[in-house]
Amino acid sequence: MNPATDIVCNLLERPFYRWKDEDKKKVLLQGRPTAVLSIFARKEIKKSGKSYNVNFKSAWFTNYKWLCSSQTLQKLYCWPCLLFSNKQSIWSKDGFVDILNITRALHKHTDSAEHLKCELILKTFEKNKNIIADGLKENARLYKLQFNENVRLNRVVLTMVIDAVLYLAKQELGFCGTDSVNQGNFKELLELLVLRSPLETRMEIQKPPKMEIMGCISDYMNEYIKKEVNEALFFSIQVDDTTDITQTSQCSLIIRFVNSEGLIVERFLGFHDISADRTSEALYTMLDRILNQFDYQNKLIGQSYDVSNIFCKSQWNSGIFPSGQQKRCHGLSSTYARRIPTVVEPGWCSNSKLVYTIVQEWDKLKEVFEFIITSEDSDQKSIQLARGFLNDMNDFDFTFLVVIFNDIFITTDILYDVLQKNSLDINLCVYQIKQTRGILSKKRNDDFFETIFNKASRMTELDITKRGYTGLSNKDVSTRYKALFYEIFDHILMEIDVRFQDCEKLKFVCLADTSKFEQYSSCFPSDVFENLEQFYGNIFTKYSRLKNELCLLYSDERYRNIPLQELLKKLNEYKDIFTEAYKLFCVILTIPSSASVEGGSSCLKRVKTYLKNTISQESLLYLATISIEKELLLELKKNHPFYEDIIDKFASLEDRKIDLVYKI
Structure with missing residues (x-):
């Protein structure tokens, strides 16, 4: 290759910071060069005296997104360090050719402080690139086919059915009427919506599919919650006694985690009848069945219980944390030897x-x-x-x-x-x-x-x-x-x-105290860091990288004296760089504490409010999900094709009696 067209040679000759803005954008748009090199090395086997060639592997570019090559120089470089590092190193100046030791060298450079800094700079720099065709994305989603008029009207009316269901469920109002005069809130509200709608053709619905629609909405929300939890690194649970007005023994289950946007959220996983068997084994069986879909053996890091749930005393010692800082009873039992924090609502x-x-x-x-x-x-x-x-x-x-x-x-x-x-x-x-x-x-x-x-x-x-x-x-x-x-x-x-017998095991939480970041930047809290390594080695294995990431955060004034949740939100777009630190902060926010149980659990408050207001026989699980998760419902309606998804889900039911699928 001609050195004049080799981007690595050009960068070595003239540093990236001296380039013009337009040329910088072209380089970033073009991306790192990944030409396959012809270099190889001869490896000898001492015992047999034989030798063999170790050839260049293109898979290295796939496994290490920062790795680049110069076909002219026949050497390997680090793309972020080549662009932004001021230090003289093999990966940014001299080039790497020792492929016999390349695996160890790649791992070492990946976790180095200088590399992390350069990756962060590159990530920030790429945010300023011009994004082409942003305005065209929405237009590309416009209707591609001519509407089928009958289907269009059916879908519009079904949207009204959904609105009627959502309104009554959120307000916890009854659906059915008591006599021929009072047709019920649902039927009256739906007829009013249809009457006031600008439809060219009025559609009379003899038997509105309210139960099926409620089931579709509840399933849709539960699927979204499941997706959120599966994307989370860790989660904790909160079990609360929610015996209803009929004195049926039941418990509510709330799950707490950091979502993909870096926000701590709590989601309602339903009411569960435990009146038939209130033993610890029955509780474990119920929780195991529900949480098994979320890989709780590796992701569950905490559990909390209301004091009235004395029946929950059991021997569940699963999860990935040692015994908790506020443990008073164990809510789960299994063959796993590790223990998780347990909190009891003190009140x-x-x-x-x-x-x-x-x-x-x-x-x-x-x-x-x-x-x-x-x-x-x-x-x-x-x-x-x-x-x-x-x-x-x-x-x-x-x-x-x-x-x-x-x-x-x-x-x-x-x-x-x-x-x-x-x-x-x-x-x-x-x-x-x-x-x-x-x-x-x-x-x-x-x-x-x-x-x-x-x-x-x-x-x-x-x-x-x-x-x-x-x-x-x-x-x-x-x-x-x-x-x-x-x-x-x-x-x-x-x-x-x-x-509070295990508080000493939670000293590592101090690592996330943003009010002390300035102090930590000059004097790293080694004793607290050792506490993390001593008790939580099964979660964190790359301690050298974690320390480098924390030092980088401590030295940055933008991350000081702010709430931990806000810090995590800021780090969300850089979580592929601050991998270990992001994991640490997720753990700390996810652990159930007295703050999350006593008055601080927004989801538990919504559950209690729902139980106080619900007095009809229609307090079914899907109605409870819609009512308690009002905020999630608003989020789904605002940021997702909510109505279209619900109608498509309803259209997939075998017993639907109206046409809802457009014909091409």
Whole structure:
């Protein structure tokens, strides 16, 4: 080849940064040269004394997208480093020819810091290329065939059927009527839509296929969710007790993951009846069946449960993480020896506020309840409730417990606040956990019991005869309450030890604390990095590359002091460069935490809201999916050919009675 037409020779002679913008664009559009070279090497076998030729392999270009060649020089180069590197190296200046050792050299260069930097620059540079024919893509999707009028009208009317189904499902309204006059919300709404539509020919639908359409919509959304989860690197699950108004035992399943756009999302995987068998084995069987389609043996990194799901105590030790930082019960069991984090919904924050209000407004609350009971304007239900509340407040046991837990909650609320707001600063979290435990431990003494007992006695008088303590002295009665006092504190201290026993294993989370990136750029957190290597070696194997990627991120001011989710979103377009760092941040965001369970789980809130509002027999799974996943539904309607896909899915059903497929 003529050196004048060899792009590698031209770049070696005149660096890329000295080229004109138009010439740069031409080079980038042309891409890396991948001419097959005629170089080879002779390899000798020492034992036999024989030798053979090692020839050049074109497959190297396929396996390493950065590799390029010069046919004139008969050498190999790194395309990004050749364009942007200022350092003298074999891959950017001298050229590589030692094909006997090429495999090791290719791996080493792929993970080098200089190569990663040049790849990042090239990726950014390519974003500025002129993209041809962007405006033509939408036009290419215009109608290619002449519409069949009957099919067109059918599809328009079916679109109205879909709209009616979506509206009623999202609003959780009933579909069917009760008599000949009231045809039902669905039929009335559909007739109104057809009546107001600008159709040239009115179409009377005797039996609208609402059930089939609901099934198609639900299947469509579930298929999209399955695609999202399968594209994710990892996921965690959240199981919650959602027994309905018929007292049928069921649980809801929520899956949490980072999607392909770098956003943390939670998706609803349905309600599942467990009334027939509430054992741990039955729960495992149910979860195994649902999650098996998502390769949970390799991708499940966390599980969380509502405390009411005591039935979920089992021995599932699968997944790719060691035991969790807030483990209280195991939700799954299998033959896999590895363990995953488990979180139990504590619910302490909202309860603490309620208890604090009761203690602070004790006398005023009693006055309110007494007023309700004596007021002539009060209805019978209000009077019964007021009497119940007042009886509790006049019970010394209730008062004693309220006073104890109010004091405990004042301390634990501080811990809760720290864990919520500083979840990435594990060292601070561990310190606050120890501080909280120390404070509670110091209160476990006779003097503090006397303080609690006397305060409760001032609020509610202890009636010995009513409590069945006749014949006992005041000292004996006090001793019984003291035993209860110590039992409560012992249990709280034990729960703290169990719940947070594995926090030390999560020190690696600090690597994603963007507020410390500037500090890490000058002093890399080696101890935290070693923690990751020690406990999570089955996920991360390229530690040298991971360290280089993190150093590159720490040194970039654009990634400092921003939420981790925003950082992950920014890295999404560069995830083929920051492969290991992107994986690390996905893991940290996916792990279920108290923040994602207690009040932070947006999907769980939607499930609870749905259960509160749903009172009809039509609370089927597909209706629940449409109602709970409203945001996903809007996204699908906005960014996907939603109506066309649903109609095509309905058209594929064997028992459809109208023509919906255009004839060519």
